[in-house]
Structures are given as C-alpha cells and as structure tokens.
Amino acid sequence: MSRDRDHASERTIELRHLRCFLAIAEEGGVTRAAARLHLTQPAVSRTLAALEAALGVRLVDRSTHHLALTPEGRAFREKAAVAVTAFEDALAAARTVRRPLRLGHAWSAAGDFTTPLLRRWRQTHPDVPLELLRIDDRTAGLTRGAVDVALLRGPVDAPGLVTELLHRETRVAALPSDSPLARHTALTLADLRDQVIALNTVSGTTSLDLWPTGARPTVTLPVANTDDWLAAIAADQAVGVTSTATVRMHPHPGVAYVPLTDAPPLPVRLARREGPGHPSAPALIALAHEVAGES
Structure with missing residues (x-):
C-alpha cells in the first residue's frame, strides 16, 4: 500500500514543477535555471524528470548540444506560464501590496x-x-x-x-548614415528595391510583402532583434523599414531615418x-x- 502511495505522490504535479520547467525554458539550460531557483542542478533535473513522468511526455530534448524544448514542451510552456500567472494573480488579489x-x-x-x-x-x-x-x-x-x-x-x-x-505609426526607411539615400528628404518603397533588406524574423513586422508585386527586393538579411538590426544597417550591410517610434526610441549615430511616402501605417x-x-x-x-x- 505504501508503495502505491509513493507512486501516486511522484505523479502529482505541483506549482514547483511548473516553475522549474519555466525556468529551464527561459534560461535555456538546467545550470542557469538552478542558479535562478537557488537549487542544485541535480534537484532541477529530478524535478523536470518527475514532471515529464507525470505528464507522460518528453518536454525537453536532451539529445542536442543546446537544450531545446520538444513540440510538446513548447505547447506546455504556454499553458504552464498561464497557470503560474493565474496563481500569482490569485495571491495578489488577497494581498495589500500587489505584484x-x-x-x-x-x-x-x-x-x-x-x-x-x-x-x-x-x-x-x-x-x-x-x-x-x-x-x-x-x-x-x-x-x-x-x-x-x-x-x-x-x-x-x-x-x-x-x-x-x-x-498607428507612419513608416520610415532606416539607412546607413553615409548612404546616398540618406540625403533624401523622403523615399518610396521602390527606392529600396535594389537594397539588401534587414528583416527581424523573430519580432519584426516588415516582410517583403510590404512591397508591391514586381518591385520587391530580392536579397534579405535575417536578424533576431532590434540591436542586431541596427548594427547591420550601421555597418552598411543592409537597410531597413520601421516605424517612427524607432526613430525616437533607438537613435543611432550610424543610422539615418527617412520618411517613406507610400508605406502603409503600422x-x-x-x-x-x-x-x-x-x-x-x-x-x-x-x-x-x-x-x-x-x-
């Protein structure tokens, strides 16, 4: 009987399992997750293994050099995050000082x-x-x-x-500050068709569909974030399209912003x-x- 109770307890999913999994997913590894949670690495690994056993699915692919979530892990991550947030909100509602x-x-x-x-x-x-x-x-x-x-x-x-x-925000072209195009007071999308276009493929909003059919650029430079996007443009590796908010929030000495007259607002x-x-x-x-x- 005691063995059955022990087995049942191992299958119980608790909030600590979800927090541990989310830390692993967000930190990209067990070691950093352990440091964040102030736990030992073996303890984090055991918690993850217990969660996977309880769910009956593999959440983390351990066969690759870099830790990666499985498709099931990616799907579960969103559900786990919502569950933890709901728990925190429930506590916050009962506290004088909210999170x-x-x-x-x-x-x-x-x-x-x-x-x-x-x-x-x-x-x-x-x-x-x-x-x-x-x-x-x-x-x-x-x-x-x-x-x-x-x-x-x-x-x-x-x-x-x-x-x-x-x-809604109007759009601008982002150009190397010494580019001949940077001397213009305004540009059209067609003016950029022969340029390499830096595209933030992770969180950006610009795609080649922004250009009219038949006037689309043919070469792109994928980047992962705004910092890399700015660096590529400043280095004269590419040009970009963004909104006026970027002009205010991300001024850069190597990047010039010129209004685009025919790009739809964002x-x-x-x-x-x-x-x-x-x-x-x-x-x-x-x-x-x-x-x-x-x-």
Whole structure:
C-alpha cells in the first residue's frame, strides 16, 4: 500500500514543477535555471524528470548540444506560464501590496508615449509597480505568461489574446548614415528595391510583402532583434523599414531615418490574454488610451 502511495505522490504535479520547467525554458539550460531557483542542478533535473513522468511526455530534448524544448514542451510552456500567472494573480488579489504589473514590448515600447505612460502610472497607481519588459518574440512574452499586457505592432494572430488598437505609426526607411539615400528628404518603397533588406524574423513586422508585386527586393538579411538590426544597417550591410517610434526610441549615430511616402501605417495594439489576469491590467490599458489620445 505504501508503495502505491509513493507512486501516486511522484505523479502529482505541483506549482514547483511548473516553475522549474519555466525556468529551464527561459534560461535555456538546467545550470542557469538552478542558479535562478537557488537549487542544485541535480534537484532541477529530478524535478523536470518527475514532471515529464507525470505528464507522460518528453518536454525537453536532451539529445542536442543546446537544450531545446520538444513540440510538446513548447505547447506546455504556454499553458504552464498561464497557470503560474493565474496563481500569482490569485495571491495578489488577497494581498495589500500587489505584484508588479508587467508591460511587454518587442521593440520601441509605446514610442513617444512611453515616458508619459510610465510617469502617469506611477503618479496615479503608486501601490502597483509597473515593469516595462522587452521580450524578443511576436507577442512580447504575452502568450507564455511573461507579461500581463503587451504593446504589439503589426498583425496579431496568436490565439487566446484580446487586442485593441492604440494608434498607428507612419513608416520610415532606416539607412546607413553615409548612404546616398540618406540625403533624401523622403523615399518610396521602390527606392529600396535594389537594397539588401534587414528583416527581424523573430519580432519584426516588415516582410517583403510590404512591397508591391514586381518591385520587391530580392536579397534579405535575417536578424533576431532590434540591436542586431541596427548594427547591420550601421555597418552598411543592409537597410531597413520601421516605424517612427524607432526613430525616437533607438537613435543611432550610424543610422539615418527617412520618411517613406507610400508605406502603409503600422498599427500598434494593446493586448492581453483572455480570461482573468492582473487586476490592474484594465487600468493600464485605459491609461494608455488616455495618454495616446492627448497627443
């Protein structure tokens, strides 16, 4: 009988299993996850193994040189993150001091509205700290529970999200500062057709579909984040297309920004997950609309 009880306890999934798995997924390895959780590496490995045994699936591929999540692991990561966030929200609702409200973005935050929004929030909600987090993925960490609200640009097609339009930004060309094109006061998309186009394939919104058929560039340079995108342009390896928010949030001595007259504006949306979330999320969304509407 005791053996059956021990076996049943090994199959019980607890919050610590989810936290451990999420730490491994976010840190990209057991060693860093152990340091983050203040546990030993063997303890983290055992916890992961117990979670996989309870679920009956392999979550982490251990056959590769670098730790990688299996397809089942990637799917479970989103569910685990939502579960942990829901647990934290339940506790926060019962506490005098709430946990920080996390606002995610992949790049450029809210552009010109960023500083006014952060300042106004601190003035009107001093009891709820607001954390601005840059996370390089298409939903800025929202689908995996890393943030409570996200500022997202371009199309948003991830399931389980509720979005609303905040405003629209005009687009600009990003060019090496010594490029002949940088001397123009305005450009068209066709002016860039013979250039190498830097494309942020992780969190960016520009694709070759932005250009009219028959006038599309043929060579691209994939990058993984805004920093690499800026570095490639400054080094005269490529040019890029972005929004006016980048001009304000990412000035660079080696990059010049020139307005594009025929590129469609870029929508900026506020997004949150469906269902219960951080209790202060609605207030942040309302304040963002208020700040944007004052411009």
